[in-house]
Amino acid sequence: MIIQQFFVPGIAHSSYIVAGDRTCAVIDPARDTERYLRAAREMGVRITHILETHLHADFVSGHLDLAEATGAAVYAPTKGNCAFPHYAVSEGSEIPLEDIRFSVVETAGHTPESLCYVATDLARGDSPVSLFSGDTLFVGDVGRPDLFPGRAEDLASSLYDNLHDKIMTLPDECEVYPAHGAGSLCGRAMAAKRTSTIGYEKRYNYALRIKDKDAFVRALTSEMPAAPDHFTRCSAINRAGPALMKSLARPVPLGPGTFFKKMKDDRSLLLDVRSYQSFSGVHIPGAWHIDLSGNFPTQAGWILPPEKDILLVVEEPRHADEATLQLHRVGFDRVAGYLDGGMLSWGAAGLPITRVPVLSADETHTLVSEGGAVLVDVRSSEEWDAAHAESSVNIPWHDLRTRFTELNPTLHYILMCRGGQRASIAASILKMHGFGMVSNLGGGYTAYKRAGYAP
Amino acid sequence: MIIQQFFVPGIAHSSYIVAGDRTCAVIDPARDTERYLRAAREMGVRITHILETHLHADFVSGHLDLAEATGAAVYAPTKGNCAFPHYAVSEGSEIPLEDIRFSVVETAGHTPESLCYVATDLARGDSPVSLFSGDTLFVGDVGRPDLFPGRAEDLASSLYDNLHDKIMTLPDECEVYPAHGAGSLCGRAMAAKRTSTIGYEKRYNYALRIKDKDAFVRALTSEMPAAPDHFTRCSAINRAGPALMKSLARPVPLGPGTFFKKMKDDRSLLLDVRSYQSFSGVHIPGAWHIDLSGNFPTQAGWILPPEKDILLVVEEPRHADEATLQLHRVGFDRVAGYLDGGMLSWGAAGLPITRVPVLSADETHTLVSEGGAVLVDVRSSEEWDAAHAESSVNIPWHDLRTRFTELNPTLHYILMCRGGQRASIAASILKMHGFGMVSNLGGGYTAYKRAGYAP
Amino acid sequence: MIIQQFFVPGIAHSSYIVAGDRTCAVIDPARDTERYLRAAREMGVRITHILETHLHADFVSGHLDLAEATGAAVYAPTKGNCAFPHYAVSEGSEIPLEDIRFSVVETAGHTPESLCYVATDLARGDSPVSLFSGDTLFVGDVGRPDLFPGRAEDLASSLYDNLHDKIMTLPDECEVYPAHGAGSLCGRAMAAKRTSTIGYEKRYNYALRIKDKDAFVRALTSEMPAAPDHFTRCSAINRAGPALMKSLARPVPLGPGTFFKKMKDDRSLLLDVRSYQSFSGVHIPGAWHIDLSGNFPTQAGWILPPEKDILLVVEEPRHADEATLQLHRVGFDRVAGYLDGGMLSWGAAGLPITRVPVLSADETHTLVSEGGAVLVDVRSSEEWDAAHAESSVNIPWHDLRTRFTELNPTLHYILMCRGGQRASIAASILKMHGFGMVSNLGGGYTAYKRAGYAP
Amino acid sequence: MIIQQFFVPGIAHSSYIVAGDRTCAVIDPARDTERYLRAAREMGVRITHILETHLHADFVSGHLDLAEATGAAVYAPTKGNCAFPHYAVSEGSEIPLEDIRFSVVETAGHTPESLCYVATDLARGDSPVSLFSGDTLFVGDVGRPDLFPGRAEDLASSLYDNLHDKIMTLPDECEVYPAHGAGSLCGRAMAAKRTSTIGYEKRYNYALRIKDKDAFVRALTSEMPAAPDHFTRCSAINRAGPALMKSLARPVPLGPGTFFKKMKDDRSLLLDVRSYQSFSGVHIPGAWHIDLSGNFPTQAGWILPPEKDILLVVEEPRHADEATLQLHRVGFDRVAGYLDGGMLSWGAAGLPITRVPVLSADETHTLVSEGGAVLVDVRSSEEWDAAHAESSVNIPWHDLRTRFTELNPTLHYILMCRGGQRASIAASILKMHGFGMVSNLGGGYTAYKRAGYAP
DSSP states (O other), X not given: OEEEEEEETTTTEEEEEEEOSSEEEEESOOSOTHXXXXXXXXXXXXXXXXXXOSOOSSSOOOHHHXXXXXXXXXXXXXXXXXXXXXXXXXXXXXXXXTTEEEXXXXXXXXXXTOEEEEXXXXXXXXXXXXXXXXXXXXXXXXXXXXXXXXXXXHHHHHHHHHIIIIITTSOTTOEEEEXXXXXXXXXXOOOSOSOEEHHHHHHHOXXXXXXXXXXXXXXXXXXXOOOOTTHHHHHHHHHHOOOOGGGSOOXXXXXXXXXXXXXXXXXXXXXXXXXXXXXXXXXXXXXXXXXXXXXXXXXXXXXXXXXXXXXXXOSSXXXXXXXXXXXXXXXXXXXXXXXXXXXXXXXXXXXXXXXOOEEOHHXXXXXXXXTSOEEEEOSOHHHHHHOXXXXXXXXXXXXXXXXXXXXXXXXXXXEEOSSSHHHHHHHHHHHHTTOOEEEEETTHHHHHHHTTSOX | XXXXXXXXXXXXXXXXEXXXXXXXXXXXXXXXXXXXXXXXXXXXXXXXXXXXXXXXXXXXXXXXXXXHHHOOEEEEEGGGOOSSSOEEEOTTOEEEETTEEEEEEEOTTSSTTOEEEEEEETTTOSSEEEEEEETTEETTEEOOOOOSTTOHHHHHHHHHHHIIIIITTSOTTOEEEESXXXXXXXXXXXXSOSOEEHHHHHHHOTTTTOOOHHHHHHHXXXXXXXXXXXXXXXXXXXXXXOOOGGGSOOOEEEOHHHHHHHHTSTTEEEEEOSOHHHHHHOBOTTOEEOOTTSSHHHHHHHHSOSSOEEXXXXXXXXXXXXXXXXXXXXXXXXXXXXXXXXXXXXXXXXXXXXXOOEEOHHHHHHHHHTTSOEEEEOSOHHHHHHOOOTTEEEOOGGGHHHHGGGSOTTSEEEEEOSSSHHXXXXXXXXXXXXOSEEEEETTHHHHHHHTTSOO | OEEXXXXXXXXXXXXXXXXXXXXEEEESOOSOTHHXXXXXXXXTOEEEEEEOOSOOSSSOOOXXXXXXXXXXXXXXXXGGOOSSSOEEEOTTOEEEETTEEEEEEEXXXXXXXXXXXXXXXXXXXXXXXXXXXXXXXXXXXXXXXXXXXXXXXXHHHHHHHHIIIIITTSOTTOEEEESXXXXXXXXXXXXXXXXXXXXXXXXXXXXXXOOOHHHHHHXXXXXXXXXXXXXXXXXXXXXXXXXXXXXXXXXXXXXXXXXXXXXXXXTEXXXXXXXXXXXXXXXXXXXXXOOTTSSXXXXXXXXXOSSOEEEEEOXXXXXXXXXXXXXXXXXXXXXXXXXXXXXXXXXXXXXXXXXOOEEOHHHHHHHHHTTSOEEEEXXXXXXXXXXXXXXXXXXXXXXXXXXXXXXXXXXXXXXXXXXXXXXXXXXXXXXXXXXXXXXXXXTHHHHHHHTTSOO | OEEEEEXXXXXXXXXXXXXXXXXXXXXXXXXXXHHHHHHHHHHTOEEEEEEOOSOOSSSOOOHHHHHHHHOOEEEEEGGGOOSSSOEEEOTTOEEEETTEEEEEEEOTTSSTTOEEEEEEETTTOSSEEEEEEETTEEXXXXXXXXXXXXXXXXXHHHHHHHIIIIITTSOTTOEEEESBOTTOTTSSOOOSOSOEEHHXXXXXXXXXXXXXXXXXXXXXXXXXXXXXXXXXHHHHHHHHOOOOGGGSOOOEEEOHHHHHHHHTSTTEEEEEOSOHHHHHHOBOTTOEEOOTTSSHHHXXXXXXXXSOEEEEEOSSHHHHHHHXXXXXXXXOOOEEEEETTHHHHHXXXXXXXXXXXEEOHHHHHHHHHTTSOEEEEOSOHHHHHHOOOTTEEEOXXXXXXXXXXXXXXXXXXXXXXXXSHHHHHHHHHHHHTTOSEEEEETTHHHHHHHTTSOO
16 A cells, blocks of 8 residues: 655645555546656556545546546545546445555535545554545644535534544544645645644644534634635536546637737636736736736635636746646636737737836835825735734735725725735736726735834 | 655665755655755755665665755764764754754664654644654564674664664654665565554554564564675765765767677676566677666665676666666666667677577476476575475575576576566576576466466 | 758658747648647747648648647648648749748649648748758658559659759759658658758759659659558548547556457457567567567558557557557557556466567578578568578568468578568567467678678 | 757857767757757767867857767867867868768858868768858858957958858858857847858858958948957857866755845845846846846846856746856856745845836836936947937947946936846846936837837
């Protein structure tokens, strides 16, 4: 029995190959499946099983892509009512793979159909060796149960029961392999470490340490971080069965003239994925900005309107492929093209440009102190609550999509996040709505604090 | 705290990156260090620490290569008396890395200077989270203490004490990250799984389950598998500090004529690394054969005479690079060149060729039954003891280097291993010593058994 | 104007990117189009034109794959009557691409619809700068006009006229970029050099130096090398429009048991693509053998029956992908799978194996002299005519498919080609037809000659 | 005979492999030699000859790196007085390589020791087939003879004689393979096309069409473009023999704090290689800016002070490797490190930042018209002479290093080039000298012209 973890930054998603001597299972595969094919080939095993722990809310799964490429069978929760061909598994189902036995424990909580696979290594012994815990148990956290409107308490209650009855009863030495790590919004407090053990989690996981069920339900249903918009879309895609990646068109390079024409079409959406420094330097009026090097897929899933043809502005052509993959991960399948030659060719074509001044902490402080600008902190309310500058107001970056109405388009707004990337998203939103004076505090709250202007 | 494992097949070696937010340590690095540099870059961390658990006997370590490439500090056991610049660590030493603390426990046993690093993740709690166990504790096994002539019992005794006093006292949930996996000869019973936990090992590891110290010592010092020749060479190289990989010459292509001339030089060694099928089909008289796709580095370290200029015969030029890396892993730093154009150009040059007939189980059985050939089983004595064909004699492949004298060069020998690769090594050795009729049983013992000729 | 050549070994095919500042044309693209997409991206240009010189007989063209990936327009000869969407071009057609003008000259000869594109670099001057000569004019040769039964003389006559009227009248300094180089069977005497000039070809090309038309027609219609079977298939595929590469299934690994079952199916074909040394060492009874490292695609196109599901035996899994691509090049679109674990796992499964002894020149000579074996020279008749061993008989390797009937299955045949690869193909054919004693002369005629047994 | 061209953008350098059946020569290799090793391996030939046409002024050559990696012999001009081991060649020298003969013709002109290699393909005929023309004859141009102070006329005269006596006397059909293409400053009017023929150049090359020697000398010694600073350094490096690439340290990641400290050291130089948009958005005060995606190596060689430890600011870590290679190409061997985490981490560390506003054509025009800013055109004098905005003054970007003294640090300067990249270099220079208000006209002259503000 060999376990190999595959981690996808951005969505902080972990998937696994669990291999015997000749065959293997892939658990919760990502949509770009080449990595599993290559790894299996290197190990000298064939992919014969694909195991889904639940209908992922935060990304589109690669189960069908992988099944198509390998002929492997897909196993998914009975309660998921999946529309694609699969073996439906439920409490007590057992899936043998050579010397390995996967036993299903249903763990409704994060989602109603969630389950975990408990693996036993029969070559060595009868007791559980590894838990593939999906979004039920994370390193340092548990799956948030608040994603289904009106069902949060029920699901939290169920999660408590399942954790205490089925998970915490596993041996201390049982390894824990979750579907997410730090950075995912499927929980709120995941640790950086990507695997753990039952014993260690029982000892240090804040949620497992809440003895009282009511307290647990309260804790898990209050003050949860906001959930991105695509969380309500991806589950449905995963249930129906996503389009195969190879059926999706690759974005084509478009010259500035063509690009300009296409971007004016209502069915299109203009998305600049360059660094926030680049976007600040010069960009196309009307563009959404989300820095590809940041938390791109989640941020894109969160704020971009679905069902649009996406037009990309990139720093280098290869970033068009990268951005496209990331967008596909969160359910945007229509990436039409990218600006050929980038902003250099756009500028040289004499087409409209604009900028977002990046201000230093000192410049910002002076302007704000003198009343020349308003400091808007676009971090999450949790971050704001933890510490903030007295002179600032808080509107989380994603909320600006609607809450821009609370601001006055004739004033100068300086946007601040932790480093600069989310403020740049916010800047792109404000400018889209006709705000003329929008700046970004370079280095964000961190720099502001170092300069002594915030606690 | 993030842990990433790097597994090198062949020597079945596991090394690790243990990363904080900005920096990381590499534990027991392999000699080809590019993988660590790339991984660290992808994680966005700098390599600042290099931790050696002991003086590896079975491979040349990459600590100096990595130090040269990164400027990181090397930490090695005080008792190793290492000749290169390093921080010497011993029982109780602590090495901090951001939120991570590595504590040293000395665990003499496999080697006198062996130690383990116990990691604590201070971001989460005070109890040990991971054990980097070097060659002290493996998944399903412990490090063999019999490599030092005359000291086996002492070391086994020490190993028992250290395991029981320092390792088995760690919490059940503590993860175990060893330096080797199944396939390594640093133990005899390693499981395929590449990581484990203290609790699971306490429950199922045969060595940890031996309660009685004397029984433990007896078990660990008797009936151990043979140790390859290079096990006596690599420790010394690692203590002195290996040559930097970038200082070693890359093998050059040599035309058939030049190759023929060079291979006759006493300082040279002719090594054919193609598949056993290819070698059987046609090869150069006088060549050693070790299949690159098999257990190449260990087999090469085991039987090849050191201090020679190695001349390679390969299937494709890129295999010359691959074989060279594998040879470097086990301490052969002088790979002079490879046959340009391969055996096709050699044959066309009208230079001498020979072959090893690959016989089927039926052909073999007929020949042996009728007295036309002798079946030599070249598997290890452990495999032979487990099951063998009645009509066969056992001389392990590596022993044939000296024990060929027990055979008669005028008889027809059919060599059998498990599949065909070790029999091919054995065939190359016999032919080197003037045996004229040497065949290989295709599919080896496995095929012989399936055909009903062996139990 | 920038010209980049792409050379595909095996079919010795040259294609071209001809680029302006922002856009480019691809001339006669291969079926694996990623190389053009990458090159265009690196040059910073978009692929907007795809130019076909004729309906290639020797390989399946990538025009539709490339059109699908880029949206570029395909240009093809009017006389080709192509069934896919295209711009039909004929004598005098002009295709502008920025500062470049492609002028069409029809040059029926190699095929009735053949044409050339004469490029003018308007940025520099009005006279032709480059000729994209398809299969009309090669470096050192011209396109063979004998591929259409009964039309050879007409086409040769037409070729003469077109060369003299339209090609040799171009300026001496005009560059020549043909669709093939040395190794292609679309001519018989191509030079190694991959590009040339009109003046140089007029001076040294044997065909252009034949002044008399009748002599030209005679020379080009007599003593031409045999044409591979697929030459009669590929043109039709190219006219109809080949299947898109992305629609073709990738071969899957098949365990020995499954492989054994599938290979017995009448619709399947067993193809071993390992080196001739490996095949000789051990192979599966009933397999076709064609060495992937040799002239694989042409040889495969020549002898394999079409419309079969191909099952591969490979040395390494990545060779399955490589062989599949090569097979797709010559019109075999159904590659079903490959033997997982290769011959090592096959042998260990105890499944049937056989071998082809590779004999040295001395062994061969002794056997043949003493009447113990018959030496069959499987080289082409042209090679045989040039020089051969007295004791040998000539049956070209591809003719053995039918002419095996001229041989006696109870005799020992030693097959000889130039080096060993074609003899191995021949061996696989004879064994398929029940010949029991078939050997391969290692190093072939070259070795036999060096040993003094042949002139 | 096979010829393969290798083109390096940036320095627009062409090198060549000229191969026979088993061996090959590399002509004028670049310093990153892996490409030649790989290509030779793919062709199945060994690199045995390295031919230098002259002491390159614009880049450091890879002859010694390649000799070290292959053992090949270096051939260089006798008149070059090279200090490394080589075969000195001069007029009439002949270098045989299988069927290929290279004949040396001395062609002093671009440099005193310049020579060309005339290749004959003896397999086909006796007349020259290809000219490897170094920097003597380009496509559309000839090598500039004005690089040696006080010797321009003599060298131009010599160039005229050599072209007319030795080059233009070659057959029209002889191919021309020069060492540079469009973009190089070793000439002034090179065409985009990368190879040509003698006949075509005689017909259309402006320099070859000047019949009168005096007129030629005048034309080639007047109004030549400025020569970059490193042109006076590289020849000497190439003569002495450059350091081996493998001996140079790879740049290491440096955290913001360390970076800040190091950049203040007098021996250091701070170089930002991100896009001009990014630099404009936010950068470190005191940085040089040269956009890696532009004409980076030549611009770096031109303006950066030599003998400094270079500290890089990059968009992505892999750009540090790319920039380092480019810097090595033009003789900067000391690249010490790069800013780990890029400007995002710098900003978050609260370290000083600044920006360059990118203005649109309209904004610029308004400001300049109203006297609020001065428009400085930093293009070359040739570009300025061809067309410029009335309201602008011309100081070529590289001259600003000294000519900044002509400007007034208290005024607002808007810098304009053709697209934005050179203006950004200029902006970095002005800011280094204390100019407080420096902007960049986005899209440069091209945009200004499209907006109707310039002719």
